[in-house]
Amino acid sequence: MNFRHCSARPKTPPLSLTHDDYAAFAAIYDPATALWLDPMRRHVVQILTQAKAKSVLDVCCGTGRFVRMLVDAGMTVSGLDISPSMLSQAQRTCGARATLSLQDATCMAFSSHTFDAAVIAMALHEKTAPVRQRILTEMIRIITPGGMLVLVDYGPHAHVSIDGVFVGLVERLAGKTHYANFKEFMHTGALDGLSHIRTLTPLHREQFTRAIFEVRCYQC
Incomplete structure (x- = not known):
């Protein structure tokens, strides 16, 4: 593996980097999810391009599919994930075109105000509330003043339709x-x-797939 293993800053206890919860899903994640997630990814790329974002961090970057889209749009992109299996997929997806690192997103090894924008897609819903809060605190910290925070995840009405039943089964x-x-x-x-x-x-706020998913953008 060519991605970097970054030491976390000692401000909060880091999550475990030893157990890979995603090893069983890394190889099939993109084939299983691209149909639903790629339209949102392309939408975010368009937003960040219009905002003239040059440096972007993809938090919980997974297989690197989103990282590659951002790089293809001309941005300098870093991606981090806690899963070695996902990062191995990301390395194959992105090669040397992006900086990938094995990190705990709750205590990132980046200086404050490093990136023009930071994105996290379809990861917050799988964390506990305290972990979500710590990740968002870190994302806001590493974004430059006036930069953009981008969240992609389930909207509040994702579970109220027949589509929501399917979402629940998948989760x-x-x-x-x-x-x-x-x-x-x-x-x-x-x-x-x-x-x-x-x-x-x-x-900015945009709904996708009959309001199951949402893209939300905020200025920091």
């Missing part, structure tokens, strides 16, 4: 802990329930 298949965190995320309002973003300036 249940991801495992007991994952599903418990998903249920808590939806119960507390999904993206509406993230208290850390309430002090930020909203810039």
Whole structure:
């Protein structure tokens, strides 16, 4: 593997980097999800291009598919993930075109105000509430003043239709802990329930797939 293993800053206890919860899904993640996630990724690329963002961090970058889209649009992109299996896929996807690192997103090894924008796509719903808060705190810290925070995840109405039943089944298949965190995320309002973003300036909001998914952008 050619990605870097970055030491976390000692401000909060890091999550475990030894157990890979995503090893079983890394190879099939893109084939299984691209149909639904790629339209949102392309939408975010367009937004960041229009905002003239030059340096972008993809938090919980997974297989690197989003990283590659951002690089293809001419941005300088870094990606981090806690899963070695996902990062191995990302290395194959991106090669040397992006900087990939094995990190805990709750205590990132980046200086403050490093990136013009930071994105996190379809990862917050699988975390516990305290972990979500710590990730968002770190994302806001590493974004330059006036830069953009981009969130892609389930909207607050994702579970109220027949499509929501399908979403619930998919999340249940991801495992007991994952599903418990998903249920808590939806119960507390999904993206509406993230208290850390309430002090930020909203810039953009777009719904996808009959309001199951949302893209939200904020100025830091």
